[in-house]
Amino acid sequence: MSFFIQVVVDGLSNGAIYAAIALAIVLVYRATALINFAQGGMAVAATFLAYALTQAGVPVLLALIAAVVFGFVLGALLERGVMRHFEGGDPDTAVVATIALLVILGGASAYFFGYEPHSFPSLFPNKTIGFFGAFVSLRSIGTIAVLIVVMVALQLLFRSTKLGLAMRAVADNPESSALSGLPVSRLLMIGWGLAAALGAIAGVLVAPQLFISPGMLDFVLVYALASAILGGLDSPVGAVVAAAFIGVVENLAGAYLDFIGDDLKIAVPFVAVIVILVVRPQGLFGRKTVVRV
């Protein structure tokens, strides 16, 4: 029994990592109606800034705050300098531009910090506590707690604030929103800035576990996209629940199904995603789109 609990707990702690990036994807999707591949690159760049600061002796918490500010500015600048030229065009072109940004940001991080993984100090004490015979690290508990706060904050932002309403309106139809006087460009900039700031939080949370390197989020991005899509793309709660689900299912299958083991377990969540999306195309928590013409 304690082995089972340990497997589930480890799965949840992996899921927390996926959830961190998935939340950022949901945020930028809600704010710009784009799937933003640059998300991983912006998160890594901001995390490297935090790394450089901690190397210089700055406490982790302060480095995190600096990374969040840097991420916001970076995201806003990329929107203003790069993505704005793709507004009003084919969304597919814009998505390809975000892939280009991902590659460029990864390359820039590698240029300054190299490809070697470095260890990154944790925000939380490096201890474990017992839980029904299993071991849970305080770092995982802390990560999950921060994510829940972020998730609730995002839900409130989109559901209950004027800024969130305006961001959703712009994502839905920028031309039409401008006719109601919404400052469309500025709102898109804020959307990108917030997503990158959230990416910075995610990066700093997961870097101690993954070690920091330009490619540290590459595989996480794949899981995060799967979680965001499974959760419904526009639902912060959905993204977190789906990420936890993916983390746990992956770990359980790896531990209990002999023919899968550690090598094949990466396939398990994707099979689950395909099955669920066939049954429920809008994702677990997504709002079904009904259009009458």
Place this chain on the structure above:
Amino acid sequence: MSLLELEDVTASYGHAQVLHGVSLSLPENGATGLLGANGAGKTTTLRAISGTVRTTGRILFEGRDISGLGPDRTAHLGIAHVPEGRGTLGQLSVRENLLVGAYQRRDRKQIATDIDYVLDLFPNLQARVKSNAAALSGGEQQMLAVARAFMAKPRVMLLDEASLGLAPSTARRVYDAVVRLRREAQVSMVVVEQNANLAFSVVDDATVLETGRVALSGSRDELMGMDAVRRAYLGG
């Protein structure tokens, strides 16, 4: 002083010039119609006013030249454009659409009062307040588009083909509400409409456009008295 005045306005999309010097004038608390065949430049004239197409010439709103201002700026000044093809935000609820319309306002109590007012104006929307706009019928979406534009408390509303694709009785209800908005809320109107009977139920005068130029203009009664206008726009 006119509320809105266009002086020799041209407009083009890329290299294609659509307006070739249009002038018209809308008095305070007035309502004017734009008539004309497809491609005459009616929609483009509205877009010139709201700042969603490139123009030359002067566009004066309350005496101030607004040409070159983008749509968010003209909206701020009190111009509400209801575009052709239903200006609603599909993934937002009816209520959220109305709140987006009121985005630039700070008077929360008055916003709540105005939401009640437009729901009274369009009782169909009352029952659908929490539905996504995309799930509404065509008529309800058009009502929502007008209601959303009104929530900005505009001085002038630019109404583009509000009857398009609607059953005659539904189109009639939309225009009845527009007449009420003009009378009860003192919203001035520029109305583009293929169905001149509907247009003439709102406007005092009208301008007929032909291939981007003013062909003729006059009061409603003058225009309705002209055989050519009757044949072309009033069905004989």
